[in-house]
Amino acid sequence: MKKISLRWKLTLLYTLFMTLLTGVVLAVLLYLGGNVLLESASDLLKDRVFDSVDFIKVRNGVLKVDPDFSEAEDGIYLSAYDEAGTLLAGRTPLGFASAVPFQENTEQTAIRKGTVWHIFDASFQIRKYGRIRIRGICSMSAVENEIRLLIKLALVLLPLTVVLSAILCYSLVKRTLRPVFQITRTAGEICEQQDLSRRIGLKGGRDEIAVLAETFDHMLAQLQNAFERQKQFTSDVSHELRTPLAVILSQCDSCLANQGLKAEEKTALEVIRNRTTGLIRLVSQLLLLSRADQKRQPLCFETLDFSMLTQTVMEEQEEIARQKQIFFETKIQEHIILQGDETMLFRLWMNLTDNAIAYTQEGGRIEAGLFAGKEGVTGYVKDTGIGISRTDLPKIWERFCRAETARSDTSHSGLGLSMAKWIVEAHEGKIRAESEEGKGSLFTFTLPTWLIVPREKGMTQND
Amino acid sequence: MRILIAEDEKDLNVVLKKRLEEESYSVDACFEGEEALDYIACTEYDVILLDIMMPKKSGLEVLRTLRRNDRKTPVILLTAKDSVEDRVTGLDAGADDYLVKPFAFEELLARIRVMLRKRSGQSSNLLRVGELTLDLGSYTVVREGRQISLSAKEFALLRYLMMNQGIILSRDQIEQHIWNYDYAGSSNMVDVYIRYLRKKIDDPFSEKLIHTVRGAGYVLREGSSQ
Numbered sequence: 001m002k003k004i005s006l007r008w009k010l011t012l013l014y015t016l017f018m019t020l021l022t023g024v025v026l027a028v029l030l031y032l033g034g035n036v037l038l039e040s041a042s043d044l045l046k047d048r049v050f051d052s053v054d055f056i057k058v059r060n061g062v063l064k065v066d067p068d069f070s071e072a073e074d075g076i077y078l079s080a081y082d083e084a085g086t087l088l089a090g091r092t093p094l095g096f097a098s099a100v101p102f103q104e105n106t107e108q109t110a111i112r113k114g115t116v117w118h119i120f121d122a123s124f125q126i127r128k129y130g131r132i133r134i135r136g137i138c139s140m141s142a143v144e145n146e147i148r149l150l151i152k153l154a155l156v157l158l159p160l161t162v163v164l165s166a167i168l169c170y171s172l173v174k175r176t177l178r179p180v181f182q183i184t185r186t187a188g189e190i191c192e193q194q195d196l197s198r199r200i201g202l203k204g205g206r207d208e209i210a211v212l213a214e215t216f217d218h219m220l221a222q223l224q225n226a227f228e229r230q231k232q233f234t235s236d237v238s239h240e241l242r243t244p245l246a247v248i249l250s251q252c253d254s255c256l257a258n259q260g261l262k263a264e265e266k267t268a269l270e271v272i273r274n275r276t277t278g279l280i281r282l283v284s285q286l287l288l289l290s291r292a293d294q295k296r297q298p299l300c301f302e303t304l305d306f307s308m309l310t311q312t313v314m315e316e317q318e319e320i321a322r323q324k325q326i327f328f329e330t331k332i333q334e335h336i337i338l339q340g341d342e343t344m345l346f347r348l349w350m351n352l353t354d355n356a357i358a359y360t361q362e363g364g365r366i367e368a369g370l371f372a373g374k375e376g377v378t379g380y381v382k383d384t385g386i387g388i389s390r391t392d393l394p395k396i397w398e399r400f401c402r403a404e405t406a407r408s409d410t411s412h413s414g415l416g417l418s419m420a421k422w423i424v425e426a427h428e429g430k431i432r433a434e435s436e437e438g439k440g441s442l443f444t445f446t447l448p449t450w451l452i453v454p455r456e457k458g459m460t461q462n463d
Numbered sequence: 464m465r466i467l468i469a470e471d472e473k474d475l476n477v478v479l480k481k482r483l484e485e486e487s488y489s490v491d492a493c494f495e496g497e498e499a500l501d502y503i504a505c506t507e508y509d510v511i512l513l514d515i516m517m518p519k520k521s522g523l524e525v526l527r528t529l530r531r532n533d534r535k536t537p538v539i540l541l542t543a544k545d546s547v548e549d550r551v552t553g554l555d556a557g558a559d560d561y562l563v564k565p566f567a568f569e570e571l572l573a574r575i576r577v578m579l580r581k582r583s584g585q586s587s588n589l590l591r592v593g594e595l596t597l598d599l600g601s602y603t604v605v606r607e608g609r610q611i612s613l614s615a616k617e618f619a620l621l622r623y624l625m626m627n628q629g630i631i632l633s634r635d636q637i638e639q640h641i642w643n644y645d646y647a648g649s650s651n652m653v654d655v656y657i658r659y660l661r662k663k664i665d666d667p668f669s670e671k672l673i674h675t676v677r678g679a680g681y682v683l684r685e686g687s688s689q
Contacts, residue, residue, distance in 0.1 A: 243498070246505030302614050312659040316651055342614045343642075346655055 007177055011170045018165040019158070026154040034147045041143045042107055045120050048076045049136040056080065056089070058129040065089035077137040083130070092137055093117070102133060109140075116140040179209040183216060196224035234290040238283045245283065249276045285415045289399065292422050299341040299426050303453050306336045306345065306377065310370045313349040317357065317368075325362040331369035336377055337453040340427055348423040351416040352381040352443050359441070360385035376429065377452060380444040388435040396433060397421045420445075427451060464579060464623055465506065465640045468492040469499035469522065470514040470541060475564075479512065482568055487602070487619040488575075489643040496520025500528060503536070506639050510578045512571075513558070514541045515549050523549070523556055530557035537578035539571075576600065583626035590625040592672055593685040595664065597625050606668060616641065617660050624673065624683035633680040657681055 004012070055066035055078075069078055070090050079090035085102065093112075100110050100119055108119045118140055123133045179202050186200045199220060202213035252273040256266065291297040314330045321328040349368075356366045364384040371378055388396060395401045400414040424431040424445045435441035466483055470476040471494045480492045491506070493499050497519045503511065511529075513522040520528075526538055540553045540561040550561050559581075560574050576588060576599050583590070588599040595606045602618060604611045613621060623640050624632065634653045641656070657673060665671045674682050 243501045243505070247501065250505045300615065304614060308662060309659065312662065313655055316655045316658055320651070342616055343652075346652065346659075350652070350655065 006180075007170070007173050010173045011166060014169040014173075015162060015166040018169075019162045022158055022161045026158060030147070030150055030154055033150055037143045037146055038140070041138065041140065042118055042120070044074065045076055045107075045118055045136050045138045048074070048078065049120050049122050049134055052078050052080075052134050052136070053124050053126075056124075056126060056132070058126055061128065063088060063126075063129060063132075075139050075142060079135050079137070081133045081135065083133070085133075088132060090134075092135075093139070102135070104133075116144070176209075179213060183209075183213055187216075190220070196220060196227055231290055231293050234286060235294075238287040238290065242280065242283050242287075245276055245280050249273065249280065252276065282415065285419060289415065289418060289422060292426070297426075299344060301339050302342055303337060303339055304342050304345070306338050306340065307332055307334045307370060309342065309345055310349055310368075310379065313346060313353065314368055317350070317353040321353075321357050321366060324357060324360075326357060326360050327363075327365040329365065329367045331367065331371075333371040336370065336372050338377060338447065338451045339453060340447070340451060341423075344423045344426070348420050348445070349379070351420045352379075352445075355416055355443070356381050356383040356385065356441070359383065359387075364440075372452060374449075375446055376449045377447045378444060379447075380442060382440065382442045384440040387437040387439050387441055388433070389437045393433060393435055464509045464619060464626075465489045465491070465643065466575070467499065467502055467506075467508045467511045469494075469496065469502075469512065469517060469525065471495060471517045472514070479571075483575075486572060487615040487622070489619065489641055491643045494518075496522065496525045499525050503529060503534070507636070508536050509582065509640065510575050511536055511538045512541055513538055515546065515553065516543065523553060526553065526556050526558055537582065539574055539578065541566075579626060583628075585626075590622070590628075592625055592628050592683060593670065595625075595672060597622060604664075606664065609667075611663055613660075613663060616656065617663065620656055620660055621664065621683075624681070627683075629682065629684045631676050631679050631682045637681065 052069060055069040057064045057066075063080075065080065065088070069080070072078075072091070072093075077091060077093050079092050080088040081102070082088055100108060102121050104121055104123055106121065108121075110117050110119060116139070118138050120136045120138075121133060123131055125131055182202060183200050186198055190196060190198050199217045200213045201217065202210050204210070252269055255261070256269050256273065261269070288297060310332050311330070314328075314332070318328040318330075353366070353368060356368075360366060360383045366384075367380075367382045369380050369382075392401075396417050399418045401417075420443075421431050424447070427447050428451075429445055429447040431443065431445040433441060433443050464487075466488050468476060468479050468483075468490060470479065470492070473494070476492050476494060480490045483490045491502055491508075493502055495518045499511075499513070499517075500520065502508075503525075513525060515522040517525075522540060526540075529536065529538070537559045538557070540550065540558045542550050542553070542561055542563055553561060559578060562571060562574065579599070580586065580588070588601075590597045590599065595604070597604050597618075599622065604613055604618070604621065619641050620637070623637065637653045637657075641653075657675075661671075661673050665673055670685075672683055672685065674684065676682055
């Protein structure tokens with residue numbers, strides 16, 4: 001029952017209920033109807049027997065019986081006997097011997113040749129003649145036929161009711177649930193397209209579902225508002241921060257240009273300068289990501305030699321890694337030409353390798369690679385660093401999430417991986433991270449095949 | 464080459480920024496005079512496009528403040544049709560050129576190139592260092608007869624280096640002139656880009672033109688580093 005949709009569940013329940021109800025009603029009707037028919041038949045039999053006395057007259061001590069007595073009207077056979085049991089008048093149905101003993105005022109049944117007969121006996125005191133007995137015999141088969149007909153009717157009616165009620169119920173439930181499907185569809189689309197501006201917009205009616213949809217729409221509006229406010233806030237704050245930071249930086253520079261500074265003053269100014277530069281970068285990255293959120297960050301696609309680009313970043317990063325006594329190895333497939341945003345792809349590689357260098361201790365090793373395969377262009381950075389715990393792994397793409405909060409190095413903004421993820425996704429690729437705490441991490445991204453430019457059509461290289 | 468646009472008409476502002484970025488310039492855009500002065504105080508621009516009619520501080524005020532502080536950045540005024548007086552005042556206040564709105568974008572580009580040439584003391588669109596030539600107009604780079612294809616950013620970088628040939632440029636300077644505020648990269652983006660450019664400009668040839676000056680930055684010049 002768990003896996004069936006609500007539509008089918010309701011239809012099934014309703015149909016089951018309808019079937020039971022119809023069944024019970026039909027059964028009761030049949031039972032009562034049958035009884036009534038039977039009773040009225042036996043009442044008729046009794047009436048006939050009692051009324052039949054009127055057919056019998058005595059004239060001059062001789063019994064005169066009206067010919068109507070033997071008519072067997074309404075299928076009721078009447079016969080008159082004397083006290084010894086001798087037939088005086090009337091008739092019995094064919095093949096019906098008088099073997100049934102006489103029982104006064106009692107209804108008996110007898111079966112002859114498959115037919116059920118009801119027998120009713122009564123005795124009367126005829127004036128100037130004596131006592132006679134009158135027996136009425138009536139076949140119940142007519143009544144039974146009627147009852148059988150009723151049963152047949154019920155057997156046809158019952159499945160018909162079931163089918164009809166099922167169809168009716170299904171369409172009714174479908175109609176009722178249609179707004180629910182609409183709500184589901186809208187919610188799905190919102191999830192898929194990450195477009196909070198959509199609304200369910202259920203029209204007409206003030207029923208419970210319409211109210212629900214309206215409540216949802218209201219909630220969506222508030223959500224959208226909140227999201228937009230948050231984005232706008234990031235954007236505004238960043239803008240507001242940037243100019244004063246840039247002013248601090250330029251003031252630092254003009255102070256530093258002064259030759260008469262004491263050594264400690266110079267150091268202090270340089271610290272301020274470095275931190276300010278870091279903050280400016282952070283603000284720029286925040287702005288870029290907030291523009292990306294608002295889908296206002298266009299990419300500038302160019303045909304580029306991704307292998308050469310990767311190689312360049314790696315050469316630069318290798319020097320930094322070497323200073324930290326980290327072994328740096330690259331496995332780069334040559335001549336992968338693709339369409340991409342050069343600056344962003346540079347940044348992608350730099351963020352991933354910066355990250356690896358930052359989290360790998362002296363004596364560790366980093367391996368970076370690039371190759372083209374069936375799924376597209378795959379790049380990876382593997383390190384033997386401190387790794388990321390299982391609980392932190394899903395959070396690493398979030399802004400300002402640093403896998404281990406204890407790290408004191410402030411040269412990283414905490415935006416590097418969110419940026420990397422955005423860059424890959426803006427190229428319609430996928431990025432994922434695997435890690436084992438204490439052993440190292442592996443970051444892999446794949447860019448789609450359609451970005452690859454076939455070599456012969458690629459850029460004319462100057463080699 | 465970094466350009467500042469100060470223009471309060473939002474549509475024009477956005478279009479100008481977009482078009483100039485397509486021409487490999489790095490562009491910052493602001494909508495009023497005070498903001499323009501903040502931007503100018505923080506970054507060394509190669510060209511400033513100033514609208515005269517702006518809220519808070521007019522373009523002329525911005526221009527006067529700039530010149531009073533002895534900043535020689537080339538300024539192109541963007542003016543309305545009927546303001547001859549403004550133009551005259553503007554030119555007298557130290558503007559290098561003006562354009563009457565509406566103007567053709569191609570003309571703006573050409574005027575910008577003139578400004579850039581003037582600064583680097585060139586008289587044509589062709590920049591030359593030894594056997595390496597760069598055409599500002601057609602965006603082509605040729606060395607020893609071989610055409611070299613460069614991306615937009617590489618072209619912008621090489622153009623900046625060539626316009627300042629023989630001058631040692633710090634990483635900060637390069638970053639400021641090649642990227643606008645929005646793109647402030649990670650710390651060694653300039654080094655990576657220079658390395659990338661070297662692979663295309665220098666590596667296939669015997670004579671190296673881009674030189675690293677330890678502790679100072681980079682310089683593009685003929686002959687070995689001194």
